[in-house]
Amino acid sequence: DVKVTQSSRYLVKRTGEKVFLECVQDMDHENMFWYRQDPGLGLRLIYFSYDVKMKEKGDIPEGYSVSREKKERFSLILESASTNQTSMYLCASSSFWGGLSTTYEQYFGPGTRLTVT
């Protein structure tokens, strides 16, 4: 079974703190993703990476950065946390699509519920 793990299920931080969310996958997947999930908005893509040290902005990258130093690990960084970053953060991984969409699937971690006070 594919396993995507996230470092914390619940996290409480203060405004202005630097926050690190860690994600690890064990399937040797090329692609990794960070989403945030908010009620009524679905999941929105923050950043993704298709290779080690490669990163691409998603739809809502402002206020976030990422790091991928190893293939299995993808970190989301909030440089200076703000209250509007209180949310559920989901990490996902997938193999390279390569045109064979019949086999494509993203696998999700359990999520980290971050509260910024």
Place this chain on the structure above:
Amino acid sequence: AQSVTQLDSHVSVSEGTPVLLRCNYSSSYSPSLFWYVQHPNKGLQLLLKYTSAATLVKGINGFEAEFKKSETSFHLTKPSAHMSDAAEYFCVVLSTGAASKLTFGTGTRLQVTL
């Protein structure tokens, strides 16, 4: 750009009655479409996917979805709801390109009552 619209934010059905969760897509070419389910306090799980093979797709737990190009729809159905189906459901479209991104709908919360 591809997008999906889930027409209902909340659907309530009685146990044993049919389920219909509606999704419309927008795409300039034949899309790959998915339904994901998220049970309370659990991660997202793939329910089913359409990838331009058969237009009627069967998924897990008795769910199925039909791709209708003429209506740009990909509605999720189940003949008989079970209490365990209560969850949030997301319609999703795959965009092609270097890193195969998914674009999620806003979700439909399914409530199942006795």
